Amino acid sequence: MIAPVKKADAMTAPEIAEEAEIRFENVSKHFGNPAAPFVAVDELDLEIDKGQMVALLGKTGCGKSTMFNMIAGLSAPTSGRVTLMGHDPFKEFDWFRGKIAIVFQNDRLLPWRTAVKNVELGLEMLETTKEERRERAIYWLHKLGLAGHEDDYPHALSGGMRQRVSIARAFATNAELLLCDEPFSALDEITSKRLRMEFARLVRENGKTAVFITHSINEAFDIGDRIVVLKRPAQIAHDIRLDAATSDEEKEAIRRMIHDSLSQ
Numbered sequence: 110m111i112a113p114v115k116k117a118d119a120m121t122a123p124e125i126a127e128e129a130e131i132r133f134e135n136v137s138k139h140f141g142n143p144a145a146p147f148v149a150v151d152e153l154d155l156e157i158d159k160g161q162m163v164a165l166l167g168k169t170g171c172g173k174s175t176m177f178n179m180i181a182g183l184s185a186p187t188s189g190r191v192t193l194m195g196h197d198p199f200k201e202f203d204w205f206r207g208k209i210a211i212v213f214q215n216d217r218l219l220p221w222r223t224a225v226k227n228v229e230l231g232l233e234m235l236e237t238t239k240e241e242r243r244e245r246a247i248y249w250l251h252k253l254g255l256a257g258h259e260d261d262y263p264h265a266l267s268g269g270m271r272q273r274v275s276i277a278r279a280f281a282t283n284a285e286l287l288l289c290d291e292p293f294s295a296l297d298e299i300t301s302k303r304l305r306m307e308f309a310r311l312v313r314e315n316g317k318t319a320v321f322i323t324h325s326i327n328e329a330f331d332i333g334d335r336i337v338v339l340k341r342p343a344q345i346a347h348d349i350r351l352d353a354a355t356s357d358e359e360k361e362a363i364r365r366m367i368h369d370s371l372s373q
């Protein structure tokens with residue numbers, strides 16, 4: 110079943126869910142001269158509930174990274190409010206230690222550390238013992254299919270394997286919220302597809318909330334329970350929910366609608 114497919118002009122104010130994990134309330138982000146600013150995000154309202162896996166989909170320059178940076182606490186909105194778990198990610202950065210993990214497009218592994226040591230890195234900032242760090246790192250490397258590569262250095266691993274290490278690092282922290290900025294876009298399509306299906310399964314199995322930035326319709330369909338299509342400047346063009354009952358015909362119609370929206 111497809112839950113409401115809304116066009117921006119037909120959207121009504123979103124209902125305020127008490128337990129929203131991420132909330133944008135009338136958020137704008139401007140760059141440049143305040144007298145004549147460039148508007149990257151325009152009065153955006155968005156709520157993401159705990160346990161949702163949301164693909165933020167939009168063309169280059171529509172404001173995905175700007176939204177991502179505000180969620181990750183890397184920048185503050187010009188106006189409006191962004192809250193995660195009821196807290197301000199920009200002002201209360203320390204409160205979020207261990208609660209958010211980020212997977213970037215580039216794997217960002219330290220070349221002088223082995224795979225297992227790279228996974229342990231995310232845990233070193235948390236209160237964990239050396240033994241616990243090692244145990245969790247090995248567990249997640251194995252979950253990601255890297256048994257036997259624990260002591261390999263990044264240069265000895267393929268691009269897909271390196272990205273597996275960075276996903277293992279994100280899961281090992283046990284963060285409840287995973288933020289992913291096009292983590293598979295530098296990989297070939299077969300590797301990317303395999304990895305994103307595994308990623309989606311692990312997110313579901315472990316009850317995480319995940320926000321996944323992408324400009325690929327295929328990727329959005331593979332990852333998202335919910336696909337938020339953005340138009341420029343970042344405003345919601347469509348907010349689509351998919352579930353097991355969504356038929357192939359419905360998916361095809363949604364795909365065409367998104368394609369048309371991104372072609373404008």
Ligand SMILES: Nc1ncnc2c1ncn2[C@@H]1O[C@H](COP(=O)(O)OP(=O)(O)OP(=O)(O)O)[C@@H](O)[C@H]1O
Binds near residue numbers: 148167168176
């Ligand atoms: N620090 C900045 N200063 C000025 N303009 C910026 C800044 N950051 C982003 N912009 C502009 O805001 C708009 C949105 O950028 P953003 O990077 O969020 O888009 P995006 O959807 O993530 O694009 P892409 O898919 O190419 O990464 C773009 O026009 C960009 O040039």
